[in-house]
Amino acid sequence: QVQLVQSGAEVKKPGASVKVSCKSSGYTFNSYGISWVRQAPGQGLEWMGWISAYNGDTNYAENFQDRVTMTTDTSTSTAYMELRSLRSDDTAVYYCARDRYRYARATSCLDNWGQGTRVTVSS
């Protein structure tokens, strides 16, 4: 079955960077895209961006364009999300999620989710 397993919780200081990994199994990794979604404590879901695992195309949400980089390593079926210049309001659970559709040119539906990675930003 499809599984996305994320890296463990992180604690960072303001101004630092964090890199979260998302290891996929149970499907052909390079046929689907991966989105990253975050959820601040007690808040809703916020889409951060998307990367195609088959051609490396990315599309970042406007709020994150200058601070986020999404990459994939097809040899290990792993997606990564790096967020720089962390602030206290970046404290959140970060999820990776797989596109429902193969070879999509953009994301529109997320059918399998990782377990989430808690990132805490505190001095």
Add this chain to the structure above:
Amino acid sequence: QSALTQPPSVSGSPGQSVTISCTGTSNDVGSYNRVSWYQQPPGTAPKLIIYEVTDRPSGVPDRFSGSKSGNTASLTISALQAEDEADYYCSSYTTSNTLVFGGGTKLTVL
């Protein structure tokens, strides 16, 4: 891209039906049938329950149904069960090739 608008909370008794609305604009909900709904019980990751406005993934009970009219999509849960208590989020593809979520609705089963 502003979040889609959902009511903060809805409630219903076991066996009743509830409907959650999701209002967007002509740049998202109104332009595409790429509206999805996700269920998120406390402390867990979201789970896809409706895609392409009306379709259910395998394993999702047919008590969950979706619809759309203009810029507003809706999720209806019939024959409410205690296990349905969760947060529900809508999402839509947008004209900017991005994804936007609703603010979320907390469903309480009385």
